[in-house]
Amino acid sequence: MKLVYLDYAATTPVAVEVAETMAQHLTLEGNFANPASRSHRFGWQAEEAVESARITVAKLIGASNREIVWTSGATESNNLAIKGVLEGFQFGHIITSSIEHKAILDTCAYQQSKGFDVTYLEPDKDGLISAPQVKQALRPDTRLVTLMLVNNEIGNVTDIQSVAKVLASHDALLHCDAAQGTGKLAIDVAELGVDLMSICAHKMYGPKGIGALYVRKAPEVVVHQQIHGGGHERGMRSGTLATHQIVGFAKAAELVMNNLAAEIEHNTKLRDKLWQGLEVLGGVQRNSHPTQCSPNHLNVSFSGVDGEILLASLAQLAISSGSACNSASVAPSYVLKALGLADELAHAGIRFSVGRYTTESDIDFTISEVTRVLSALR
Numbered sequence: 001m002k003l004v005y006l007d008y009a010a011t012t013p014v015a016v017e018v019a020e021t022m023a024q025h026l027t028l029e030g031n032f033a034n035p036a037s038r039s040h041r042f043g044w045q046a047e048e049a050v051e052s053a054r055i056t057v058a059k060l061i062g063a064s065n066r067e068i069v070w071t072s073g074a075t076e077s078n079n080l081a082i083k084g085v086l087e088g089f090q091f092g093h094i095i096t097s098s099i100e101h102k103a104i105l106d107t108c109a110y111q112q113s114k115g116f117d118v119t120y121l122e123p124d125k126d127g128l129i130s131a132p133q134v135k136q137a138l139r140p141d142t143r144l145v146t147l148m149l150v151n152n153e154i155g156n157v158t159d160i161q162s163v164a165k166v167l168a169s170h171d172a173l174l175h176c177d178a179a180q181g182t183g184k185l186a187i188d189v190a191e192l193g194v195d196l197m198s199i200c201a202h203k204m205y206g207p208k209g210i211g212a213l214y215v216r217k218a219p220e221v222v223v224h225q226q227i228h229g230g231g232h233e234r235g236m237r238s239g240t241l242a243t244h245q246i247v248g249f250a251k252a253a254e255l256v257m258n259n260l261a262a263e264i265e266h267n268t269k270l271r272d273k274l275w276q277g278l279e280v281l282g283g284v285q286r287n288s289h290p291t292q293c294s295p296n297h298l299n300v301s302f303s304g305v306d307g308e309i310l311l312a313s314l315a316q317l318a319i320s321s322g323s324a325c326n327s328a329s330v331a332p333s334y335v336l337k338a339l340g341l342a343d344e345l346a347h348a349g350i351r352f353s354v355g356r357y358t359t360e361s362d363i364d365f366t367i368s369e370v371t372r373v374l375s376a377l378r
């Protein structure tokens, strides 16, 4: 049975070059040692690989290597950013949005339980959060603003740069969850004006289980450790560094840097072709923003069909309703609901996400499958 993978926003396959690099950092013949082992050459070599990877990953986002803290992924980076910053305060206020990833929403809810106030900005009807909203919500005791760069469900891109300008004359730090944007868009932390940024490898053809938190090097950016131990990562995150994961992340970053413009063009072309093929079917609404959107996302709702049945009937397509992280629950997508969609359409939302290995014929097949299933169900 032919299967087409269109769930690159949930995770991507590991690039072959990345898997090869990782394999060279595991076995006795390879670079396997503990990078924190200072007493022998094996350890020095592992440390060298980790530090060279740090330079590469930093370069991907325009940071310096001293500003990268390795974590297990964007979930941990988000936790470290929010908890790590707020631990320096007894009370205060956080600004975020109602369409953030659960790793942000649940961490903010936890901070609320500890006594912090949280403002959840609502997107406008186009699914965008804007700088004036942040400005209006800002209070003297606002400690942190955390907003995502690219929404995982719909792909909409937040104008982080303008948010940073609003915060220029305020003490609040700016954190950005860029898990969904890294490797898909050109990202430069200085241009964005962020103090903290979460990234991970597995959405950009690297392995799962490795990510990083960018921590701008400045006296006012203080992150308290959440995982205590050997004092690794300049005291911000203890634990033996996973050399094979880290070099895999760096290899993935290198591949992205060598080919980003072409990849954006490839994704945009296929995503647009898909939309053209679906639009003509009628009764379909594009939930993703037409222009301010990541090149690989297309979230749509079909009217006149039950979303769950539609998804189940498209068994040859790897696509998702809501985000993969919530796929255990059948509640309508909270992101689509925040956009003002009625329950029925929020339930019928489907996310198609293309990527590096998607082909024109994958898209042709997808369009013909959706056409066939929709006409049968309607």
Ligand SMILES: *Cc1c(COP(=O)(O)O)cnc(C)c1O
Pocket (backbone or CB within 6 Å): 072, 073, 074, 075, 076, 101, 103, 148, 150, 151, 152, 177, 178, 179, 180, 200, 201, 202, 203, 209, 210, 211
């Ligand atoms: C995937 C994702 C995460 C979680 O990242 P992990 O590395 O899987 O923990 C967080 N935020 C966004 C926006 C994501 O897309």
